[in-house]
Amino acid sequence: MPSLEALCDICSYFEITPTEFFDPDIDNPNLFHEIMDIIKKMPERDAKLLLFILNSNEERSNRNQKSFPSLNDAESFFMCYDFESR
Numbered sequence: 001m002p003s004l005e006a007l008c009d010i011c012s013y014f015e016i017t018p019t020e021f022f023d024p025d026i027d028n029p030n031l032f033h034e035i036m037d038i039i040k041k042m043p044e045r046d047a048k049l050l051l052f053i054l055n056s057n058e059e060r061s062n063r064n065q066k067s068f069p070s071l072n073d074a075e076s077f078f079m080c081y082d083f084e085s086r
Helices: 004-014 017-020 029-041 046-061 071-080
Strands: none
Touching: 004 017, 046 071
């Protein structure tokens, strides 16, 4: 078994955290890390839009429906989203 120092070196080489290295739910730690870096820099409004899309996708996946928001869901959200203030 590698030492803790070796583990840190491996994580550093792949630019991932030890948590990402050991998390079995993360298939691609580098992609996860890149996405998280982008999300951290997002304005709150954009993060809420992304959360809406992800939640809509998850709900449909759980109901075995198409994995994207329906037109009605998207229309409802975008009617409330003020793009001009961005």
